[in-house]
Amino acid sequence: MGADLSRCASVFLPFYPCPPYPSVVKSFPVLPHKQIELKLQAAVRAVLPDADVSAVLVRPCPDPKFGDYQSNALMSLAKQRKLNPRQLATDTLAKLDVNEWCETVEIAGAGFLNFRLKVSVLTQTLEAAARGEHLFFDKASQSKTVVVDFSSPNVAKPMHVGHIRSTGIGDALQRTLRLLGHRVISDNHIGDWGTQFGMLICGYKHLLDVAAFKRSPVDELVRLYKKITEQIQKEESEAETAAWAKNPNDIAVDIEARDVGSKTVNECRYELVLLQRGWPENVAIWKEMIALSQKQFDAIYGRLGVKFDVTLGESFYNPWLGEVVASLLARGIARESEGAVGVFSDGALPPKEDPFLVNRDGEWVADPALVRKSDGGFNYMTTDLATIDYRLKTWAPDEIVYVVDDRQGPHFKKLFIAFTRWQPDAAGKVKLVHVGFGKILGDDGRPFKTRSGDTVKLGDLLDEAEERAFKIVSEKNPELPEAQRREIARVIGLGAVKYADLLPNRQSDYIFNWDKMLALQGNTAPYLQYAYARIKSIFRKLENPESRIQNPELKPAAPEELALARHLLNFGITLEAVAEELRPNYLCNYLYDLASHFSRFFENCPVLKADDAATRDSRLALCDLTARVLKQGLETLGIETVEQM
RNA sequence: GCGCUCGUAGCUCAGUUGGAUAGAGCAACUGCCUUCUAAGCAGUCGGUCGUGGGUUCGACUCCCGCCGAGCGCGCCA
Numbered sequence: 001m002g003a004d005l006s007r008c009a010s011v012f013l014p015f016y017p018c019p020p021y022p023s024v025v026k027s028f029p030v031l032p033h034k035q036i037e038l039k040l041q042a043a044v045r046a047v048l049p050d051a052d053v054s055a056v057l058v059r060p061c062p063d064p065k066f067g068d069y070q071s072n073a074l075m076s077l078a079k080q081r082k083l084n085p086r087q088l089a090t091d092t093l094a095k096l097d098v099n100e101w102c103e104t105v106e107i108a109g110a111g112f113l114n115f116r117l118k119v120s121v122l123t124q125t126l127e128a129a130a131r132g133e134h135l136f137f138d139k140a141s142q143s144k145t146v147v148v149d150f151s152s153p154n155v156a157k158p159m160h161v162g163h164i165r166s167t168g169i170g171d172a173l174q175r176t177l178r179l180l181g182h183r184v185i186s187d188n189h190i191g192d193w194g195t196q197f198g199m200l201i202c203g204y205k206h207l208l209d210v211a212a213f214k215r216s217p218v219d220e221l222v223r224l225y226k227k228i229t230e231q232i233q234k235e236e237s238e239a240e241t242a243a244w245a246k247n248p249n250d251i252a253v254d255i256e257a258r259d260v261g262s263k264t265v266n267e268c269r270y271e272l273v274l275l276q277r278g279w280p281e282n283v284a285i286w287k288e289m290i291a292l293s294q295k296q297f298d299a300i301y302g303r304l305g306v307k308f309d310v311t312l313g314e315s316f317y318n319p320w321l322g323e324v325v326a327s328l329l330a331r332g333i334a335r336e337s338e339g340a341v342g343v344f345s346d347g348a349l350p351p352k353e354d355p356f357l358v359n360r361d362g363e364w365v366a367d368p369a370l371v372r373k374s375d376g377g378f379n380y381m382t383t384d385l386a387t388i389d390y391r392l393k394t395w396a397p398d399e400i401v402y403v404v405d406d407r408q409g410p411h412f413k414k415l416f417i418a419f420t421r422w423q424p425d426a427a428g429k430v431k432l433v434h435v436g437f438g439k440i441l442g443d444d445g446r447p448f449k450t451r452s453g454d455t456v457k458l459g460d461l462l463d464e465a466e467e468r469a470f471k472i473v474s475e476k477n478p479e480l481p482e483a484q485r486r487e488i489a490r491v492i493g494l495g496a497v498k499y500a501d502l503l504p505n506r507q508s509d510y511i512f513n514w515d516k517m518l519a520l521q522g523n524t525a526p527y528l529q530y531a532y533a534r535i536k537s538i539f540r541k542l543e544n545p546e547s548r549i550q551n552p553e554l555k556p557a558a559p560e561e562l563a564l565a566r567h568l569l570n571f572g573i574t575l576e577a578v579a580e581e582l583r584p585n586y587l588c589n590y591l592y593d594l595a596s597h598f599s600r601f602f603e604n605c606p607v608l609k610a611d612d613a614a615t616r617d618s619r620l621a622l623c624d625l626t627a628r629v630l631k632q633g634l635e636t637l638g639i640e641t642v643e644q645m
Numbered sequence: 646g647c648g649c650u651c652g653u654a655g656c657u658c659a660g661u662u663g664g665a666u667a668g669a670g671c672a673a674c675u676g677c678c679u680u681c682u683a684a685g686c687a688g689u690c691g692g693u694c695g696u697g698g699g700u701u702c703g704a705c706u707c708c709c710g711c712c713g714a715g716c717g718c719g720c721c722a
Contacts, residue, residue, distance in 0.1 A: 055662050057662070059661075059662090060661095063665075063666090070665095072665095073662070076664095079701085079702090109664075109665055109702095110664080110665090110703070111664095111702095191722065195721070337720095338719080342719070352647090352648080355648095358648075359648070360646070361646060361647085362646075369719090370720050372720085373719095374720060375720085379720070379721085380721080380722050383722095406650070406716080407650095407717065408717095409650085409716095409717080410718075411717095413649095438650085438716095441715090476684070504659080507650075507651085508650085509715070509716090511657070516670095516671080519670085519671080520684055521670080521685095522669080523659090523670050523671095524670085524684085527684070527685085529684090533682070535681095537681065542681095574661090580661095585659080588659095593669095596669095599685060599686065600686070602686085603677095603687085608680095645682085
């Protein structure tokens with residue numbers, strides 16, 4: 001890769017289509033809690049003109065007996081300023097006029113403000129939603145551009161269970177951000193470059209089973225990789241044994257012998273060099289491997305309904321890597337050490353927080369981020385630096401989000417600091433975020449494998465999920481035609497798997513369990529889908545479905561109706577929290593609560609057989625709104641719904 | 646050794662700027678299908694939030710010590 005393509009990256013950038021900026025119509029917030037919040041912030045400013053009111057928030061009450069919404073911001077504000085919290089609350093209340101939306105505001109406890117929504121406001125908000133004016137969330141007041149980097153499988157390897165987390169979380173995040181009106185570029189940074197291609201090409205040239213390769217290319221590549229690895233190990237240990245026999249007293253000899261003793265290792269290195277220098281035969285083989293792997297990735301993404309705006313693998317950045325290292329050297333960010341080039345600590349941070357230092361036996365020693373190996377090859381740190389540079393120049397994002405395993409935390413810490421030192425101005429304009437997640441473990445607490453010790457392929461997992469769901473669907477609804485049962489099973493099975501992965505806090509490891517992952521009871525996707533299907537069933541039994549919900553009047557009166565209605569209004573708060581903290585599980589829990597509220601309503605409040613027409617129409621409208629939020633919420637998690645199940 | 650993450654009910658996990666009596670699912674037990682889908686609802690049982698201190702009007706949440714688990718720590722990604 002000798003050509004100097006890289007003096008000014010932007011000149012050479014190929015064109016990749018990416019989503020346009022969404023048109024954001026700035027309007028008054030549709031949700032009452034937001035309007036109360038704005039009023040409250042104004043009141044606080046009136047009392048404390050220099051206060052930062054961005055943390056003055058209005059949240060749902062944990063217990064309805066306190067009211068609908070609360071703010072506890074005044075207590076922390078009072079604490080910071082050593083004021084009496086109740087006095088501050090009283091003063092703020094004097095400046096606060098929320099009569100338009102609330103009953104009398106109460107000061108409670110140490111200084112909580114409790115707001116109780118007027119039923120008329122609740123009703124108006126619901127009716128506006130029923131007319132299609134909103135769905136309980138506001139678009140972001142400021143649209144951001146966010147690059148979401150997720151999934152990133154490796155070429156020549158099958159996607160396995162380990163990929164669900166990055167893929168599922170990343171997809172849910174991109175969907176959430178888009179829903180809130182942000183401009184998202186989802187990028188699949190696939191692993192299509194690296195030393196393993198030396199081995200793969202070597203295997204391809206000598207050991208390829210053409211028929212097997214045609215049948216299942218990735219499986220054959222995995223076999224080749226294993227075969228070559230075994231061969232190398234065998235040759236190395238033979239060389240080592242021979243060397244020991246010859247020279248039993250020389251401790252160093254075995255290491256050297258291993259290194260030069262394997263014919264295959266040298267062949268692999270040679271093939272890698274040929275590839276790196278652009279030898280046509282090797283490049284063609286490499287490209288074929290990528291194309292065939294991509295086909296398999298696409299099959300999985302198709303099933304999962306995951307879409308990427310761009311797929312720019314590691315190799316895409318090859319032309320810039322030399323320039324990156326040269327630039328780092330020129331600016332004194334990196335230096336040479338033992339033949340390699342690395343970014344070292346600049347001493348700006350205390351040793352404990354400095355990712356470029358590591359403590360060994362009480363001494364802080366250098367732990368550099370290598371950007372060029374002593375053999376001249378580049379490291380993934382180099383690629384990642386080039387990638388940030390490219391993304392900034394191409395899309396000018398406000399944020400780049402990496403949905404990657406927590407174990408790579410130290411790498412990202414180094415990467416972000418290295419980039420900031422390299423390009424301080426550019427770095428100041430972007431927020432770089434590592435969205436880490438825990439491991440999937442087996443029952444034994446060790447990384448999850450099949451009984452035979454292999455990793456579980458993602459495709460097999462999805463098959464199993466659909467199969468299990470099909471059995472249940474067939475038990476529950478034997479009268480449905482098979483094609484429909486298959487389709488229901490597909491939606492239920494995939495939904496169960498995705499939801500089970502999104503529900504736990506992403507940071508924690510979780511123990512994989514088939515029954516749990518494919519469970520169809522309790523806090524699971526099928527429970528939410530079931531609530532949706534029950535609503536749809538009501539509408540199927542209605543004579544004139546559309547005519548009844550054109551411009552309905554909402555009269556929530558029963559406790560179950562009111563609780564359901566109030567919960568609908570919290571959809572937006574939840575979506576914002578997901579986008580802010582990049583945690584899709586908040587949405588899972590919101591939707592589970594929504595479905596629970598609906599189930600209670602469904603048990604206690606007859607809809608079609610309501611006492612009078614007005615109540616029936618009001619309840620129908622409430623059902624319709626619940627269905628719309630459930631569908632939208634599930635869709636935002638990447639989960640489909642069915643009309644009947 | 647050093648660093649990071651974590652430790653909440655028998656099991657698997659939530660717990661939204663530090664906030665009001667710590668929640669759910671599974672498992673166990675008890676009721677509810679001639680009324681819109683029982684993949685459901687109602688209820689019982691079950692926790693000194695690893696442990697000992699500290700900060701605070703208030704701590705599962707923040708700080709420190711200890712115990713226990715997992716992960717990471719120069720030329721793989």
